[in-house]
Amino acid sequence: MRSETAGSDAAIHDVWRLPTADAVRGRRALWWSVGPAGELAVLLVHRRYLDRKRHVKGWIGWRPQVPFTGELVTVTGREERRVPVRDIRILPSHLALLPDSRLLLVSGRTFRKGTNGPWEPNAMVLSPSDAPEAGFCVGDDIPALVTDVHGGIWTAYGDEGIYGGHPESAAGLAGWDDRGQVSWTPEGRLPDHPLEGCTAATEDEQVWLVWYSGSSRGGTFLTRITPSTGDVASYPSPVPAPDGFAVRGNRAVLTRRNHNKRSVELFRAEFDGSTWAVTSHRRLRVPGRVVMRCGQGRDGALWLRAGDRWLRIEA
Secondary structure (H helix, E strand, C coil): CEEHHHHCCCCEEEEEEECCHHHHEEEEEEEECCCCCEEEECCCEEEEEEEEECCCCCCCEEEEEECEEEEEEEEECEEEEEEEEEECCCCEEEEECCCCCEEEECCCCCCCCCCCCCCCEEEEEEECCCCEEEEEEECCCCEEEECCCCCCCCEECHHHHHHHCCCHHCCCCCCCCCCEEEEEEECCCCCCCEEEEEEEECCCCEEEEEEEEECCCEEEEEEEEEECCCCCEECCCCCCCCCEEEECCCEEEEEEEECEEEEEEEEEEECCCEEEEEEEEEEEEEEEEEEECCCEEEEEEEEEEEEEEEEEEEC
């Protein structure tokens, strides 16, 4: 197996890194996402709002004290835009972009108010002026989340959510609108019952959710959803439990992290009309340590976070 650095591949681009000036001033790069137009968004939070979980590696070990204030950095090409985000009152696990310059923050966990009461809101939508527009619940235990070009929210759940009593989480995958109403459920159209979500991607108006099953006949699956029609197609993944996935036509790129190391396993795959198959595999050295929630696919490009740097890998 070959081992190469990111800079040795023309299909891999070094897009952005946390400026040294921000790091020196105590700002930490925490939650991040890529918008449907290919813009990178990273939320910076000052150290004074944060506590450190020593046993958790990487940026996910920083935990904010609620409420807190951050600064959203949006990178489009060579242009960088910064806006304050004030009075955040949830503990986010995910950040995503919505149409009309709105921001979505989602906590990966939620709880019930009493034995049979409603579920606590774990998602908030902020306007461009950072005013709260909506708060709602999008299920429990969310390892993967992505928004589509029309503002739909797509979630893949973990085992604690699937078996924790929340009705949409129990199905393993779900689609939501930006007011927290369910827009799509699998309705028995998956090849097996999900146990854990892995990662997510979009391609044009289609959404891909990657997940694995715990059954003896299961494995990892790539599920393609067409929101406009509700059509669903699922294929066995050529790579078990990838952290990152992006697709362009009949080509895909997948990554699997070497946790807290400066490398990932990089796979390329092709689709022959019925099956995805790996065409190449190598270990890729990257400029920072790779931990959870490191990959997201947008329109044929896999965005990979390595420490406080972001790479774009073309399918």
